[in-house]
Amino acid sequence: MKCIRVCQNRTCRKQGAAKVLAAFEVISVPDVTIIGSGCLGQCGNGPMVLVVPDMVWYSGVHPSEVSLIIEQHLLGNQIVTKMLYHRFHPQRQKQ
Ligand code: FES
Structure with missing residues (x-):
């Protein structure tokens, strides 16, 4: 069971987080819950x-990239390296 938390607080909202959340919500993935978080x-x-519980962070997520997270990470169990948040996933720099 995984949970996707999509920040809906002020700064992320300004950057388009509501559309990202909506993009996740239209596709239902078995054993995955989607929540808008603080x-x-x-x-x-x-x-x-x-x-x-993977503790994988994606930053600057665009609504059009949501399907990639779903297909590759949630269904395929492979992290989308190019979208990783550099602060918590410094290995992204090496890619
Ligand atoms: S508003 Fe603080 S991380 Fe999204």
Whole structure:
């Protein structure tokens, strides 16, 4: 069971987080819940998306990229490396 938290607080909302949440909500994935969350503490890098319990952070997520997270990460169990949040996933720099 995974949970996708899509920050809906002020800064992420300004960056388009409501559309990102909506994009997740139109596609239902078995054993995955989607929630709009409060501030994830990473304002300015949004829209922020956190996958738990994996603790994988995606930053600057565009609504058009949601299907990639769903197909590759949620269904395929492979992290979308190019979308990782650099602060918590420094390995992105090496890609
Ligand atoms: S408003 Fe989204 S991380 Fe703070």
